Amino acid sequence: MNERKSVNYITVVDLGRSDHCAQILSIPIADTSNLTYKINKRQFSKTNIQEFFQLLNQVTWQEVYDELDANAKFGNFMDIFLYCYNTAFPMKTVRVRDKIKTKWITQGIKNSSKKMRLLNKQKRTAMKQTDVKYVELYKKIYRKVIQEAKRMENNDYINRAKNKSKAAWQVINKERGKTSINNKNIEITWGKNKITNPRAIADIFNLYFVETAEKLADQYRDTPTTYNMTNFKINTCPQTIFLNPASEIEIEKVIKSLEEKHSSGFDEVTDSIVKKSVQFIKTPLADICNASFTSGIFPEILKIALVKPLHKKGDTRETQNYRPISLLSVFSKIIEKLMYIRLMSFITSNNILNDSQH
Secondary structure, eight states: OOOOOOOOOEEEEEOOOSOEEEEEEOOOOOOOOOEEEEEEOOOHHHHHHHHHHHHHTOOOOOHHHHHHHHHHHHHHHHHHHHHHHHHHEEEEEEEEEEOOOOTTOOOHHHHHHHHHHHHHHHHHHHHHHHHHHHHHHHHHHHHHHHHHHHHHHHHHHHHOOSHHHHHHHHHHHHTOOOOOOSSSOOEETTTEEEEHHHHHHHHHHHHHHHHHHHHHHHHHTTTTOOOOOOOSSOOOOOOOOOOOOOOOOHHHHHHHSSOOOOOOOOOOOBHHHHHHHHHHHHHHHHHHHHHHHHHHHHOOGGOOOOEEEEOSSOTOOOOGGGGEEEEOOOOOHHHHHHHHHHHHHHHHHHTOTTOOOO
């Protein structure tokens, strides 16, 4: 880096934000600002959504009602639903580009920055004391304007976000200079080898997460408990829980209570689309849920979770710096919420939980 041939030029620039000038060292590197990459995604336009509604409206769902087994019912439901889903929202390969948006830099701030540079330049020459005070006052106002512009942009970003806690942390990390890492070409170090093949990386993460869970289980399996269970009063209940059938109204209420998430499980169906299409699917879903309650069978396919590694800290090439996130099918959440409502109603009405339980 100290070799002169590695440097294009070195210059001093007045940025207009401080009494001190900035030193710029220009080093030739590959320009990645305009690089694009390909991703596969579905387009949820108004036209596509209307087409999806039309397809669902033509379905009678008789294949679902004719089955008695909960697995068979849900299997037929998913075949029909996914056919309509994939037809209306086909997966397409699109090019995207990373963009850094800085909305707070308005034209007024740009003009003030130019004036600040001019004033700083004049300040280095002979200037009256009154003029120096004017420059200092202008600089103070200029900095306050920038702080207020940033604050307004951050507030607007958080207020518009559906997940405000997540948005707040994104703002904090942005101010700290800790931006999220979006690895298009992830690389993992495994032993002495560098792995770049996506399938091999997926296998490595699967192995690491499974082994970690087993190690934790072995670590705490033989650990003696420090709790004296005799001090806890365990409330007993002679009553038997009965699961009331789910109505279409309840199904609709549960679906509308879901968060407006655009993430999806293994079936690639988003919560937001299911919420929009509730009027077309609430009847077959009520039939499936009631069959599940009657038989005591939770559809096997809904036990599948899509596990994604989330980078938390440190070197992105080390597996121990990731933690797994399990993404469930939205239809799994619906049945779970219905069961939760019935279970909590039974527990509460029979006063089963005591003060020591959460």
